[in-house]
Amino acid sequence: MSNPIKISIENLTKVFYKKDNSVTAVKNVSLQIEEGEFVCLVGPSGCGKTTLLRILAELESPSSGSFKIMSDSGKRPLQSMVFQEKGVIPWLTVKENVAFGLNMRNLPKDFIQKQTDYYLEKVGLMNFSKLYPKEISGGMKQRISIARAFANDPEILLMDEPFAALDEQNKFILQEELLSIWSETKKTVLFITHSIDEALLLSDRIVLMSAHPGEIINEIKVPVPRPRTMEQVRANTEMAEQFIAIWNHLQQEVQKSRS
């Protein structure tokens, strides 16, 4: 380990109780994520990935176990979350959406202006800043979510399949934009994806989860140095081997969950 630990999860279990039964969504998960690390969480549908992220975002509480996000200043928000969809506020303009978290914190107006403009520019939305979400495309809405999350400057960033609803072209562009902003900010990111390509492109480490109830069953350090492009990911033999290993893992877990 080269950097200090930013997120520490210890034996975390989450059980949802219903009227006459219960569902264990996450089981005994322990995970340490370093400061500035980009970690992708990959696992079959329903294995508890979103639940784990929601716990870290303090939208759910664990049934047992614990987690800690190491705060370096106490002045910044602990976490920002980017969802697959519905991340924008329809009655605010693009710019107001990006500035939303900063305005909520009553920060100085000139700081908000500077920070908002910087990230609007980064995600290519400067010329659309006065439009409302209904006037822009799905890809542009996701750009708002990403710009807002980075503008907030949280201690950690939690991303729940943020590109899953986009077409391939938009996905590639946003992945590259995300990598460019991340390489500048070196934010600690926990990112959920179903796409193995995406995990190999974006992350330092891929954490594989078992079928429901979700446990961590393997971790893969992505072998290719940055900066990476999707072309390299697809052409590189080491990446191809990792792709097949993860693919086989997912196949087995999906079959287990069905049997």
Ligand SMILES: Nc1ncnc2c1ncn2[C@@H]1O[C@H](COP(=O)(O)OP(=O)(O)OP(=O)(O)O)[C@@H](O)[C@H]1O
């Ligand atoms: N609020 C809730 N109440 C009851 N059960 C829940 C709740 N949230 C999630 N679950 C259950 O917990 C399990 C894990 O769900 P979760 O959404 O975390 O999985 P996931 O890995 O993110 O799935 P996907 O990849 O399909 O989004 C599922 O069986 C789900 O039905």
